[in-house]
Amino acid sequence: MMNRFGPSHVKNTPLNTGLPNPWSAILVAVLLVTFPLAMSYMGEDFYIGMGSRILIMALAATALNLALGYGGMISLGHAAFLGIGGYTVAILAKAGLVSALLVFPLAILMASFAAFLIGLISLRTKGVYFIMITLAFAEVFYYLAISLPNFGGDDGLPLRTRSSVPGIRLDNALTFYFFVLLLSGLAIVLMYRLVSSRFGRAVVAIRENEKRMAAIGYPVYRIQLMAFTLSGGLAGLAGALLANLNMSVTPHMLDWHQSGILIVMVILGGSGYFWGGLTGAALFLILEEVIADHTEHWNLFLGAMLLFIVLAAPNGVMSLRDRVLGLFNRSGSNADSKGSSEQEVNK
Amino acid sequence: MSHIILEVKDLVKRFGGLVASDIQHLEVKQGEIHALIGPNGAGKTTLLSQLSGEMKPDAGAILFEGEDISALPVHKRVQAGIARSYQITTLLPRLTVRENLALAVQARTGHSFDFLGTVMDETDLDEGAINTAARVGLSPELDQIVGTLSHGKQRLLELGMALACEPRLILLDEPMAGTDVEESHNMGTLMLSLKKQHTIILVEHDIDAVFRLADRISVLVSGKVIATGTAEEIKQNPAVITAYLGEEDADELEVSA
Numbered sequence: 001m002m003n004r005f006g007p008s009h010v011k012n013t014p015l016n017t018g019l020p021n022p023w024s025a026i027l028v029a030v031l032l033v034t035f036p037l038a039m040s041y042m043g044e045d046f047y048i049g050m051g052s053r054i055l056i057m058a059l060a061a062t063a064l065n066l067a068l069g070y071g072g073m074i075s076l077g078h079a080a081f082l083g084i085g086g087y088t089v090a091i092l093a094k095a096g097l098v099s100a101l102l103v104f105p106l107a108i109l110m111a112s113f114a115a116f117l118i119g120l121i122s123l124r125t126k127g128v129y130f131i132m133i134t135l136a137f138a139e140v141f142y143y144l145a146i147s148l149p150n151f152g153g154d155d156g157l158p159l160r161t162r163s164s165v166p167g168i169r170l171d172n173a174l175t176f177y178f179f180v181l182l183l184s185g186l187a188i189v190l191m192y193r194l195v196s197s198r199f200g201r202a203v204v205a206i207r208e209n210e211k212r213m214a215a216i217g218y219p220v221y222r223i224q225l226m227a228f229t230l231s232g233g234l235a236g237l238a239g240a241l242l243a244n245l246n247m248s249v250t251p252h253m254l255d256w257h258q259s260g261i262l263i264v265m266v267i268l269g270g271s272g273y274f275w276g277g278l279t280g281a282a283l284f285l286i287l288e289e290v291i292a293d294h295t296e297h298w299n300l301f302l303g304a305m306l307l308f309i310v311l312a313a314p315n316g317v318m319s320l321r322d323r324v325l326g327l328f329n330r331s332g333s334n335a336d337s338k339g340s341s342e343q344e345v346n347k
Numbered sequence: 348m349s350h351i352i353l354e355v356k357d358l359v360k361r362f363g364g365l366v367a368s369d370i371q372h373l374e375v376k377q378g379e380i381h382a383l384i385g386p387n388g389a390g391k392t393t394l395l396s397q398l399s400g401e402m403k404p405d406a407g408a409i410l411f412e413g414e415d416i417s418a419l420p421v422h423k424r425v426q427a428g429i430a431r432s433y434q435i436t437t438l439l440p441r442l443t444v445r446e447n448l449a450l451a452v453q454a455r456t457g458h459s460f461d462f463l464g465t466v467m468d469e470t471d472l473d474e475g476a477i478n479t480a481a482r483v484g485l486s487p488e489l490d491q492i493v494g495t496l497s498h499g500k501q502r503l504l505e506l507g508m509a510l511a512c513e514p515r516l517i518l519l520d521e522p523m524a525g526t527d528v529e530e531s532h533n534m535g536t537l538m539l540s541l542k543k544q545h546t547i548i549l550v551e552h553d554i555d556a557v558f559r560l561a562d563r564i565s566v567l568v569s570g571k572v573i574a575t576g577t578a579e580e581i582k583q584n585p586a587v588i589t590a591y592l593g594e595e596d597a598d599e600l601e602v603s604a
Contacts, residue, residue, distance in 0.1 A: 013442045013492065202459045205450050208439040215399065215437070216512055217425030217454035226460065 012322055014204055018070055018195050020274035025192075028275065029185075036177045048173040049245070050289065052180045054282050056241045059184040061265040062191055062277030063234035068263065069272035070195060071227045072207030076131045076259050077118065077138030081111040081232040083254030085239025087145065090157040090249040100163035100170075104183075107240035108233045114141075115232020119225045135256055145251040156250030163244055170244065180241055187234055194230065195274065203227045204272075268309060270316025279317050283309070349377040352516055352546050353398070358407035360393055360570075367393040368404065369570045375516070380542055382549045382557045385567035391550045392434060394567070395518050398548070399431040400424045411516070425454070430514035432505040434521040434550075440494035444485055444504060447493055448476035451511035475511060483507040483537060499530035506537065516546045523553050535560050558582070566590075 032055070039047040060082050067073045088107040097103055118137045122130055146154050162170040170176045194200050202223050206213045214220045243249045252258065261284070269280025287305055292298040313320050353375040360368035367390045375381045383391045396402040398409060400421040409417040416424055439447050452475030453459060480486050483503045488496060493504060502522055509517050522538075523531040535556055538547060551557050557564060558578040565575040566587045574584045581587055 013446060014439075015442060015446055198453055198456075198459050201450070201453070205439060205442070208441060209437065211433075212437045212439060212508065213450070213454075214401075214421045215425070215431055215433075216451040216508055217422045217430075218459060219420070219422045223459065 012326075014208055014272070015201055017322065018200075018204060018272050018274055020192065024275060028278065032181055036174055040174050045173045048177050050285070052173075052177045052241075052245050054285050055177075055180045055184050056238050056245060057262075057265065057285060058278040058281040059187055059241070060235050060238035060277075061262055061269065061281045062188065063231045063238060064262045065266045065269075065271065065273075065277040066191065066194065066203075066234070067228050067231040068266055069270075069276055070200065070207065071203045071224060071231075073123070073224060073228055074131050074263075075122075075134040075228070075231075076256065076263065077134035077136075078232075078235050078262050079254050079256065079258035080118070080138035080141045081115055081235035082239040082242065082258065082262075083141060083145065083249070083251075084111045084114050085236030086243035086249040086253050087151060087157070087239075088236070089163065089240045089243040090159055091151065093159050093161075093163075094157060098161060098164045100165045103163055104237065104240050108236045111236020111239065112229050112233035115235075116225065116229040119228035119232075123221060123224050123228065135259070138254060138256060138259055142251055142254040142256070145254055152249070154251065156248055156252075158248040159243060162247065163240075176245070180245075183237065183241065187237060191234070192274070199223070199226070207272075264306065267316060268306060270313075270318030273316060273318035276316055276318050283317065351375070352377040352412060353548075354410040355394075355398075356408045356410070358394075358397065358409065359405050360390075360397060360402065361405055366570050368397065370394065370407070370572055373565060373572055373575070375546060375548060376563075377546055378542060379562040380538060380547045380549055380560050382551060382561035382564045383567055384551070384554065384557055384564060389567040390570040391567055392520055393570070395431065395520055395548070395550055399429060399518055422454075425512050425514070428513075428515035429518065430509040430512035430516075431518035432509045432520060432522060434524055436498075436501045436505055438493050438501060438504055438508065441492065443490050443492055444480060444496070444507075445473070445476045445489045447504060448479045448507060448511045449473060451479075451508050452476060455513065479507050479511040482510060484533070499526045502526055502530070502534065503537075506534070510541070510545075514545065516548065517541070519547060519549045519551075521551055522549070523551060523556060531556060 032051075036048045036051050039045070039051070060078070063081070064075065064078045067075050067078070085107040088110045089103050092098070092103045092106065118134065122133045122137065125133055145151055145156075151157060162176065164170070165179065168175055168179065170179055195204075202213070202218055206218065206220055206223060210220055239253065242253065265280035265284050266276055267280070268283055269278065270276035273279075284306075288298065288302055291301045291305070295301060309317065351374050355370050355373040357372075358368050358370040359366070383394065385391055393402065397404050397417075400416075400419055400423070404417055407417070408415050411424075411427060411429060416427060416429075419427070439450070442450075449469070449472040452472045456471065477486070477489065480489050483506055485500060485503055485507060488500060493501065496504070502525070506519065506522055509519070519538075523534050526534060531553060538549070538560055541547065549557070549561060561578060563575060563577055564581045565572050566581060566584075567573070568590045573590055574581060574587050576584065
């Protein structure tokens with residue numbers, strides 16, 4: 001099922017590396033469900049909040065991974081979609097609308113729409129120009145946020161309460177965690193369907209060779225625009241959740257610095273790997289937390305740690321798995337020289 | 348012979364002051380191998396790129412099966428039945444031969460926007476890939492990574508990618524570039540076998556191969572078609588001999604022909 005074309009010795013081509021192992025999904029699910037329960041049992045509410053933050057940023061990073069990792073669209077403006085999702089929730093809350101059933105879909109819709117418009121223009125450019133133009137669009141939203149007094153200006157907008165969900169009280173840390181887990185879980189399932197569909201395969205193949213994909217009949221621009229829009233919508237959902245977690249939105253959510261952090265998370269975890277966003281976000285936020293506990297110069301040490309990880313695993317932490325499997329295959333294939341030559345081919 | 352599948356009228360393409368294409372009239376008949384020859388910079392690849400849709404002409408019309416396609420984007424022309432191969436190998440090198448071909452088959456299925464359907468049954472794609480690989484003689488290499496294939500085999504896959512689109516008209520840009528004698532001979536045999544089902548426009552520098560394979564030849568010089576005809580007609584056309592082959596080469600050609 002994972003490898004849909006050809007025998008298993010060619011499993012690691014780019015069309016397959018982005019598909020998750022079914023066991024990994026179970027492992028991740030068990031981990032994400034037991035962690036907060038354990039923390040709640042130990043009375044460590046702080047770590048439950050931390051868990052929610054990791055999940056939310058993991059969702060944002062996963063959204064970016066769809067565009068950047070799978071699609072090869074290096075967007076330096078994804079904070080804009082995060083921010084638009086967050087601001088939608090905050091502005092509607094200010095107007096008295098707090099029903100999650102209403103504001104969350106609207107947040108996703110607004111972010112998707114922004115991604116569609118930005119993609120419409122940006123995707124006509126390539127390479128460095130694409131990076132710069134997505135950055136420029138995100139900065140427009142950033143300056144819009146700080147310059148409009150109605151939206152709180154520099155200080156941002158506070159939320160008086162978290163969004164309301166019928167039958168659930170989100171102000172409890174544990175409940176909120178599971179609310180985040182439910183929504184990001186749904187988003188992860190959607191993401192899985194996306195990357196394992198024929199659409200997802202086309203997105204990856206376009207990253208590999210855009211010119212050839214056009215020449216065999218793919219509407220490259222439309223496919224990329226669709227992927228970029230979906231990516232923006234997912235980031236918008238993360239933004240709506242983040243606004244609820246922080247009980248406020250600030251222009252920092254839309255800052256290019258935030259876009260940069262998202263890129264770091266994706267690259268750290270493994271760009272184009274299914275769990276790359278989650279791994280990267282978790283690693284980044286945990287390192288940040290641990291180091292900041294010990295020194296006020298945490299930025300310096302965090303930077304050094306990230307540099308070390310990137311040097312040790314240039315394609316991200318998730319790529320280590322492939323590399324370890326590759327070693328196994330090579331040492332095990334001495335008896336079978338044909339197998340070994342084909343493994344070399346995989347490198 | 349049969350009807351006109353492609354017609355080019357008053358096609359003009361300029362790069363700044365340079366006129367890269369200035370083709371008053373060019374007709375390609377159904378089922379023929381129509382070669383485009385000419386010195387470097389004559390505008391052969393430029394013409395091919397305008398036929399495939401990668402370049403927009405500044406003026407003129409391209410009629411495919413009687414309909415003007417000059418405004419259609421590349422993928423629409425592929426759907427209409429025109430596919431191309433590249434002079435510089437343009438494949439997905441990190442994927443297997445099977446995956447490359449299956450992608451071309453998938454483009455035809457029209458499911459590439461079906462982004463929620465996790466497709467379990469891929470036999471249609473797989474069969475298409477296997478069939479196309481067999482047609483270009485790459486069955487043994489089906490599960491090899493494309494980047495590790497020899498240059499000659501990559502050239503065959505270039506052709507295979509175009510074939511997998513099931514085109515009526517194939518545009519081949521120097522399919523024999525960089526291949527050895529045997530490979531280029533095989534490529535020629537392959538082309539002749541395709542002729543029954545497809546029309547081929549062939550840009551090729553190997554003049555012997557062109558004379559051997561082509562039903563008709565058009566000679567381009569400075570973006571203009573200076574002559575069109577069979578191999579015999581072209582060999583004896585004085586304008587071609589002076590303009591394209593040069594005086595000295597012309598003597599050699601007489602000897603070899």
